[in-house]
Amino acid sequence: MNWEEVLNALGEGVLVLKGSEVTFVNRFLVENQLVREDWKGKHYYEAIKSLPFISIVGRALGKDSLSEEFQYLERFYRVVSKRIGEMLVCEVSDVSSVRKYEQSKREFVDNASHELKTPISVLRGIVETLLEEEEDQRKRHFLEKALRRVEQMQNLVEDLLTLTKLESGRERLNLSEFKLRELVEEVYDSLEQEFVKKEVSFENLVSEDFKMFADRQKLFLLLRNLMDNAVKYNKRGGKVWVRAKKEGNKQILEVEDTGIGIPPEHVPFIFERFYRVDKGRSREMGGTGLGLSIVKHIVFLHGGEIMVHSEPGEGSRFSIVIPMYN
Ligand SMILES: Nc1ncnc2c1ncn2[C@@H]1O[C@H](COP(=O)(O)OP(=O)(O)OP(=O)(O)O)[C@@H](O)[C@H]1O
Ligand SMILES: [Mg+2]
Incomplete structure (x- = not known):
């Protein structure tokens, strides 16, 4: 031959x-x-x-x-x-056909999300105005329900836009040195209502002088998603805390909760888009399953790693490792 x-x-x-x-x-x-x-x-x-x-x-x-x-x-x-x-x-x-298919899928999601953005925010404005003027309890009840749904749609569209941008590979890091403790405080402030509503306590264990080297804006998004999950999948009266340490050239962040935990057979999938452990309950809580995909992309963009340790009924710990680059 x-x-x-x-x-x-x-x-x-x-x-x-x-x-x-x-x-x-x-x-x-x-x-x-x-x-x-x-x-x-x-x-x-x-x-x-x-x-x-x-x-x-x-x-x-x-x-x-x-x-x-x-x-x-x-x-x-x-x-x-x-x-x-x-x-x-x-x-x-x-591998052009696969890459081109992925690209057109991304472009479609991106365009559709952009088109939805304006009508949703108009709708939100209308519902909020009606709610301000309404005194009838029964009507208020429906308007409040509508508002929650509109907010959910708005979050979904925002998350989709963030995710397509991160997945496109065009996203660049804007690295700087900043005080991690302050960033954690900012994230907590943006989620305070959720913590109060669920009576979950929060402890920021990051020391005052801990300097983080990363993309601050993206890290805000990362921590917001992890802390949002930590409170959302928690028990009433539970606890959430954030810690940080350095080991060699590694910066390690941990978000830990005393929540419902994740059954081990689900752990390998939770970073996939739209994956939720308990679909019914998660939807009720307004989740769409994009949060951890966003977290994963932000970590990978930094050349880092993410680890999950979770015990059903006891709680979960998400550890992020980000290299220092110097
Ligand atoms: N700290 C946690 N404790 C228990 N389960 C969790 C925790 N974090 C994530 N999960 C599980 O992993 C699933 C995926 O999380 P992810 O943040 O991607 O989506 P979501 O919270 O459902 O929706 P979104 O964040 O897009 O609003 C969740 O639906 C939940 O079942
Ligand atoms: Mg989430």
């Missing part, structure tokens, strides 16, 4: 290197203009035409295996490399 013919017939790219010299390129890579036609005997940085592809191969040379994506001439490619003895084999597949 002629293996070269077989490899040339493939719908994906194959590139083989020995040291930094190219020893095989299949037709796919030449036809898609990723590699020059006269690649024979050349080093990979001369043979490959796309700069991002060159730098991936450069990184792959120092590793046993690697998987990375790049964009070239309007298309998206995934490179998977493997070291076999002296050879480095790179498989290159065209």
Whole structure:
């Protein structure tokens, strides 16, 4: 069998290197203009035409295996490399259709949310005005219900817009040093009503001189979502506290509660969009299941990690680790 013919017939790219010299390129890579036609005997940085592809191969040379994506001439490619003895084999597949589908889905959600924003805020204004003027108890009751629903829609639209922005990959970090204790106070102030309503007490255990290095605005959103959950999924008279510490170049934040906890079989899924443990109860509380997806994206954007420790009936602890970058 002629293996070269077989490899040339493939719908994906194959590139083989020995040291930094190219020893095989299949037709796919030449036809898609990723590699020059006269690649024979050349080093990979001369043979490959796309700069991002060159730098991936450069990184792959120092590793046993690697998987990375790049964009070239309007298309998206995934490179998977493997070291076999002296050879480095790179498989290159065209993942444009998946990426383009994801992009159009994001654009659709983004456009739909933008279109909904204005009518919802007009509606909210109308309901609030009617409520101010209404004295009839029965009518007030319905208007209050309507207002809660409108607020829920407004939150959902806000969350969707935040999430599509975070997922687009266009979002950049605006890093600065700030006092974490003050940020936690601000988040608590924005949620105070919820704490009072549920008679949940709050303790800010972050020391006065703890300096955090991160994107302050995004961290506000992150803490707001975690503290909102900590009070929302708590018992009457429960407790919530926030702590922070540094270990080496890691900044560790913890939000802990004495709430209802999360059954272990649900823990792997709670960071997925629209996932709620108890759909009925969560909806009643106004949740849509986007909060923790937003948290996850903010953590990843910082190059960090998130851990959950939870005991049903006892409480939950969310730990965020954010590297310091200096
Ligand atoms: N501290 C917690 N204690 C118990 N369960 C929690 C806690 N945090 C999250 N959960 C569970 O994880 C699910 C997902 O949380 P997430 O914040 O993403 O959504 P949500 O709170 O339902 O809605 P949203 O935050 O979008 O308003 C929740 O519905 C809840 O079941
Ligand atoms: Mg939430």
